[in-house]
Every structure is written in structure tokens, then in C-alpha cells.
Amino acid sequence: MSEKKFLVIAVDGGAASGKSSTSRGLAAKHNLMHVDTGAHYRTVSLSLLRRGITGADVFSATENPLENLDLGTEVREREAAMSIGGVVPADSEIRNDAVNAVVSQFAAIPEVRKFLFDYQRSQKDVAREHGFDGLIMDGRDIGSVIFPDADLRIFLTADPEARARRRAAEGIADSIAERDKLDSSRKAAPLACPEGAIKIDSTDLTLEQVVEKISAMISAL
Numbered sequence: 001m002s003e004k005k006f007l008v009i010a011v012d013g014g015a016a017s018g019k020s021s022t023s024r025g026l027a028a029k030h031n032l033m034h035v036d037t038g039a040h041y042r043t044v045s046l047s048l049l050r051r052g053i054t055g056a057d058v059f060s061a062t063e064n065p066l067e068n069l070d071l072g073t074e075v076r077e078r079e080a081a082m083s084i085g086g087v088v089p090a091d092s093e094i095r096n097d098a099v100n101a102v103v104s105q106f107a108a109i110p111e112v113r114k115f116l117f118d119y120q121r122s123q124k125d126v127a128r129e130h131g132f133d134g135l136i137m138d139g140r141d142i143g144s145v146i147f148p149d150a151d152l153r154i155f156l157t158a159d160p161e162a163r164a165r166r167r168a169a170e171g172i173a174d175s176i177a178e179r180d181k182l183d184s185s186r187k188a189a190p191l192a193c194p195e196g197a198i199k200i201d202s203t204d205l206t207l208e209q210v211v212e213k214i215s216a217m218i219s220a221l
């Protein structure tokens with residue numbers, strides 16, 4: 001019997017389009033390791049904020065405040081989380097107003113994206129080492145920059161009103177429209193559906209329906 005192919009699935013889309021919950025559902029169905037790259041940008045943002053850095057002005061040709069950060073990966077069940085100095089920050093530390101307010105600004109800095117590029121690519125090896133059948137990574141530039149060679153590239157969309165309702169239902173006040181605007185208009189790896197990716201509008205679909213739709217595509221790979 002031929003060996004099962006190790007799969008790489010890229011899921012991109014705007015804020016609250018359903019990337020993480022859809023990816024988690026697919027990870028469980030297909031034995032994939034899930035990586036939420038939004039959490040990487042949030043974790044780096046938290047680290048910068050804690051050092052009193054609030055803007056891009058400290059990044060220069062000679063100075064990169066990220067240079068000496070010690071990145072690691074902690075795998076819990078199917079979720080791989082990024083640690084800095086051996087510590088994975090709690091969800092409440094990275095998903096709050098303070099981080100929401102700055103994360104898209106830090107994510108627009110080319111040095112920040114460069115810093116995370118190799119780390120994010122290396123997650124494929126982490127998934128293999130942990131015995132998963134593949135990797136599912138969600139973010140804004142996974143199908144365009146990090147894994148343009150992925151086996152399947154999905155781009156999720158949903159009306160802004162539906163996305164705001166979803167976040168509100170989670171009890172979270174979020175600057176969705178503002179972050180989307182910054183993410184779509186930046187020069188470095190802007191949020192856009194890359195050519196060849198499969199676009200799915202989930203405005204009128206339940207989470208289960210979206211998972212089913214993509215699951216059938218994965219089974220057909």
C-alpha cells in the first residue's frame with residue numbers, strides 16, 4: 001500500500017470569518033495539527049507591548065527588538081501554540097483590547113513578518129514529528145506567502161455584519177473593520193484571496209456546513 005501523503009492546508013480570511021473554528025473542526029476530522037498564526041502576531045505584539053514598544057519606529061536597519069526572542073512550540077492535543085522564552089501566553093493575555101489595538105500595526109512591519117516566516121514554515125516538521133497526517137494553518141498570508149505550495153488553499157469570507165455578530169456572540173468587542181482595513185491595505189503580505197485559492201462565503205453557512213464542504217475537498221486530495 002502506498003504511504004499516505006502528508007497534507008498542508010492553508011486557510012486565510014478576514015477577522016471572524018471562521019478561520020480558527022473551521023480549522024479546528026478539520027484538524028479533528030483529518031488528524032491534522034492546527035496552527036493559528038494570528039496567535040503568533042498577538043504573542044509577538046504582547047511581548048513588544050510589555051517592553052514598552054508601541055510603534056514601528058524602533059525597527060531600523062541596525063535594531064530589531066525581536067532579534068533575541070527565543071521561540072518554541074507547545075503542542076496540546078491538535079493545537080500548536082507559540083512560546084516565547086518557554087512560555088505560551090494565556091488567551092486572555094493576547095485576545096484583549098490592548099493587543100487588538102496594535103496587532104495589525106505590528107503585523108504590517110516587514111521585519112515582524114520576516115521574523116515569523118521561518119518559524120511558521122517549520123511547523124510542518126513539528127506536525128510530522130508529532131505523528132499528524134498533515135498541517136492546517138490559518139491566517140492572512142498562508143496561501144500566498146507561507147505555503148503557496150499547499151495542497152489546498154481556502155479563503156473564507158463573510159459579510160462584515162455577520163462577522164461582527166459572531167464576535168459579539170462570543171462576548172468580545174473587536175475592531176474587526178479597522179483591522180481588516182489595515183490588513184488589506186498594507187504593503188507586506190496584504191490580506192487578499194490568492195490566485196488559485198478556493199473562496200468560500202460563509203455568511204449563510206453554519207460552522208458545520210463549512211467544515212463539511214472543506215472536509216470533502218480534503219478527502220478528495
Ligand code: CDP
Pocket residue numbers: 014015016017037038039041042103104105107108138139140141142179180183
Ligand atoms: O481571529 P482574528 O481573525 O480576529 O485575528 P487573528 O487571526 O488572531 O489575527 C490578528 C491579527 O494578526 C490580524 O488582524 C493581522 O493583522 C495579523 N495577522 C497577519 O498579519 N498575518 C497572519 N497570517 C495572521 C494574522
Ligand code: CDP
Pocket residue numbers: 013014015016017018019020021022166167170202205206207208210
Ligand atoms: O479565526 P477567525 O477570527 O476567522 O474566526 P473564529 O474565531 O473561528 O470564528 C468566530 C466565531 O464565528 C466563532 O464563535 C465561530 O463559532 C463563529 N462561526 C459561525 O458562527 N459560523 C461560521 N460559519 C464560522 C464561524
